[in-house]
Amino acid sequence: MAPPEENTGELPSAEEVVDVAAGSEKATRKPISTVVMVISMQTEALPLVNKFQLSEDHDGLLFPKGVPWVRYHGKYRDLNINLIWPGKDLSLGVDSVGTVSASLVTYASIMALKPDLIINAGTAGGFKAKGASVGDVYLASDVAFHDRRIPIPVFDLYGIGARSTFSTANLVKELDMKVGKLSTGDSLDMSPHDEGAILANDATLKDMEGAAVAYVADLLSVPAIFVKAVTDIVDGEKPTAEEFLQNLVAVTAALDQAVTQVVDFINGRCLDEL
Template sequence: MAGVEEVGTGAVGVPSSGNTISTVLVVIAMQAEAMPLVQTLQLTEEDEPSVFPKAVPWKKYSGTHEGLSVHIVVPGKDFHLGVDSVGTVPVSMLTYASIVSLHPDLIINAGTAGGFQSKGAAIGDVFVATHFANHDRRIPVPVFDEYGIGTLGATPIPNLVKALALKEGKMSTGNSLDMTPEDEEIIKANDATIKDMEGAAVAYVADLFTVPLIALKAVTDIVDGSKPTVEEFLENMSTAAAALSAMVPRVLKYVSGKKIADL
């Protein structure tokens, strides 16, 4: 796709201030991904009155951990069908409202993703994203094609990556669980190691508000493997959620008392 390498050279949310991290917002798309971590961190669901409008199904779980004020937010269930409100639109709205209401010093987008074994991904691996891009916003008009891809560099966290021995990879986001031939072409152009349904949307909002972002994604399915995606995703959801509930507390412990520049 033309122009992929020319855009997105700036990093998400590199702040001008050097404040110590005190409030962390954790954005998670699915309840099944969130609840093991909620329990691990011993967070409680927000009581009324909510910081969110009454009309929305969004959930917030809050508490303290490692001296940090931690808020986990999820888009909640679709009012009409009762399934998790996955995809870029619900999570971008949730991220926007959470930033405005909670004023986080750092956002962590935690969740599951497909991984490419050709890039070294295996089931249960937790990757930290180095770049964010889209693969289903196909706009074949000059410059708009680059806008559609929307590449952004992640907030630099070299010390954290080294300390926790995290795997790194570029992330490509789309609103479908499957992968069409057109998607595959753009994902390859994005040089993606992991494929998800929310990351680039969270990055877009975080970048608007200049809030640093760390994306942690646990691999549920091998995109370039032999198993059907849906079958593998459902089979490994609990494994991936457990990996996240183990990794996110380690990240919180590391960032506590530090500035973004220390990461």
């Protein structure tokens, strides 16, 4: 083994800077290889597991012992796809929805799998005032929280956590997808306080995971995109829970089709080609 180079404290030469920059540019031009999909409900996940012919990981080595998180993985065309579902709550047996589970599985998946891209796919409520209809599928352009109210200067902005998602102008154009802002909270219903915050966020969509996934992805510098299918009209006449359950299976089929189109578009492309 060669001895370590002595740190002389000298600045790198212009040639060395150019070499480093070229290496960084080359890395960004590398075709996308590993994709992590974060999907919160089993009903939303299983059609994509079947579509991409993914296998469940049974060795239990990827995640900490005892957690209910489930990984499905496989090769689809030139992509290594990992679909992560937070699993069922260990006490109540329902899907582990919401921001806490989404944050945890996103963090654990990034650390273990080092993905090139994260896709958070799932269902969402939509606002007819913004043009949304049941069955529409959107790519989220921006995300924010609507239920983290911290009325102290600067902390209020931290609570909202507004951020833009990874730009996919070519994907949007090629697939002719709808684009809208996404607002995230841990409740299926909408309180008056939440409604005001969602309006302030200028959101077309409302979900329970997106902004949490975006926060972790941003923290760890991993590009993330968000594909959301509308199950219910939040500002409509029907009760949200009733409409959500009524439309979940049918809308999941639309989500399945849209995610497949997105993955097919991603295959063979670099991040800056999206």
